[in-house]
């Protein structure tokens with residue numbers, strides 16, 4: 609029997625620590641991929657940096673308080689990925705930017721906030737879902753960042769394939785680099801095992817699933833990362849979709865609709881913080897904040913009998929007066 613814990617512990621250790629990565633500024637060039645995002649960000653930031661414009665900034669943000677994570681949008685804070693280079697000549701001031709553009713910017717800005725669950729939280733998560741996961745199948749992380757959950761899933765559970773989908777090119781590249789490092793370490797460890805290696809040699813995975821050495825020998829084929837907008841990637845073959853959805857509040861109705869439309873009956877979806885409020889899904893487990901992870905985790909299953917009608921959109925809006933008081937207090941400090 610191969611000592612699974614001895615082989616896996618260094619692999620898990622190799623994928624820790626992505627949360628603290630350096631966020632590079634977005635590229636500002638006439639054909640850059642996030643140009644309209646940068647333009648709106650520049651317009652909002654110009655108002656933030658001019659005290660005389662604070663009232664106008666609050667007035668423009670107020671209708672969209674429900675899609676702002678925290679007090680001021682993350683993209684306007686010092687660690688934001690908005691470049692500091694001068695604006696392009698065609699960039700418009702906030703007065704010429706529509707409410708719909710501000711709204712879309714805020715939604716996208718919130719979604720790009722980065723965070724990872726700690727390895728101990730992921731271990732508890734995989735232990736909790738292990739009884740619901742059949743061997744084989746496809747795990748997909750929508751918004752996969754630096755790939756920690758995808759790689760941890762491939763190590764922890766007997767998925768045939770684990771795929772991460774990430775919007776930001778630099779995060780996708782970091783995920784690829786980290787994956788290469790993981791695969792090199794895995795290869796190095798496998799060559800230290802008694803030779804010749806037997807694919808069929810039993811391997812018990814961390815949460816009790818019975819597998820074989822093929823689980824690690826096939827790791828390169830079992831992992832994949834895609835740089836794309838998650839709304840443009842078909843997930844119909846997925847048996848588990850993972851969403852670290854804590855910053856996806858405003859995206860949840862669209863995500864729920866996409867998953868209901870694409871997933872096969874029986875497929876699992878897990879979310880953090882926000883529920884998947886959709887009649888195509890039933891909740892299997894709810895883990896309150898502080899049990900598996902610092903935030904709540906929900907596990908859902910796709911039902912077979914959804915009639916295709918979309919549910920009413922649930923709003924996650926905070927109390928607008930309370931939000932405005934917080935923003936004004938924040939602006940006062942500037």
Ligand SMILES: C[S@@+](CC[C@H](N)C(=O)[O-])C[C@H]1O[C@@H](n2cnc3c(N)ncnc32)[C@H](O)[C@@H]1O
Nearest residue numbers: 719720722723724751752753774775837838852
């Ligand atoms: C909170 S991070 C979670 C990273 C990873 N899932 C984890 O748990 O370690 C959310 C990620 O979703 C990505 N994201 C946001 N909107 C996206 C979209 N439309 N398509 C793909 N990725 C997106 C962000 O860039 C960010 O890296």
